[in-house]
Amino acid sequence: MTSWPEDYSAAWTLAAETSRSGVGLHTGVEATVLLRPTDHPGFHMRLPGMDQPIQLRPDQVRDSPLCTTLDLGSSRVATVEHLLAALAGCGLSHVEIELSGQEVPLLDGSALGWVEAISAAGLVPAATPKPASPQLKQPLLRTRGRSVITATPSERFGVVGIIDFPQAAIGRQHFALELTPKGFVDQIAPARTFGFREQVEQLRDAGLIQGGALDNALVCDGDRWMNPPLRFADEPVRHKLLDLIGDLALVGFPQAQVLVYKGSHGLHTDLAAAL
Secondary structure, eight states: OOOOOSSSSSOEEESSOEEEEEEOTTTOOEEEEEEEEOSSSEEEEEOTTOSSOEEOOGGGEEEETTEEEEEETTEEEBOOHHHHHHHHHTTOOEEEEEESSSBOOOTTSSSHHHHHHHHHHOEEEOSSOOOOOOOOSSOEEEEETTEEEEEEEOSSOEEEEEEEOSSTTTOEEEEEEEOOHHHIIIIITTOOOEEEGGGHHHHHHTTOOTTOOTTTSEEEETTEESSOOOSSTTHHHHHHHHHHHHHHTTTOOOSEEEEEESOOHHHHHHHHHHO
């Protein structure tokens, strides 16, 4: 059993190298991620052809369809959110990431594979302090259409997710959690990404979800799931919170309660920019 940090106050890095391989959701191309310990604070990524890793920052995030993309100079790397959620959610603050391609593997559509890789390597205290977490003096509110995200000052980082879909298999769901590394691992990390049967061909024709399959994404067909069973009755809203955690990983978890209604990567990025 891995001994996860109690909270997000201390600096942690990996005890050893660890890796995972798989196909990218949108490209369908196989890639490998190697995670290494480092003494440098933050998350640092090395892509093919780079001499040195680049420190990941919130201002590198770009709006892109159905995933979070980072603009790293002349290169772009897609679908980083589940990996970043696992690193930050498990309590890591100092990690070097080496990626063999241009898209992070989807694995099973959740953060569970990354958590298992981190658990296999183990965590040790980092040699240098972690970056400071954002401090709020007053509440923040951002909207996109009918979607809303708020951050309210609090002693601890908590997340509240609310979703509302017309498909009966999903419907209205909500989930709230005061986040800790163990809570993330048990309650959020196993939740898989989901999509809708009627959108599959349209997205594939647009060059997206080329690597999507029934073993790496839940597919909703109106009032039923095409590939049950679910890991949680409310797995979709938990996955939305997984995406939120990944999208906040580069700015740091604020001392706040973050509530998101009908969230999206763009909306999460708006809050990260405000933080």
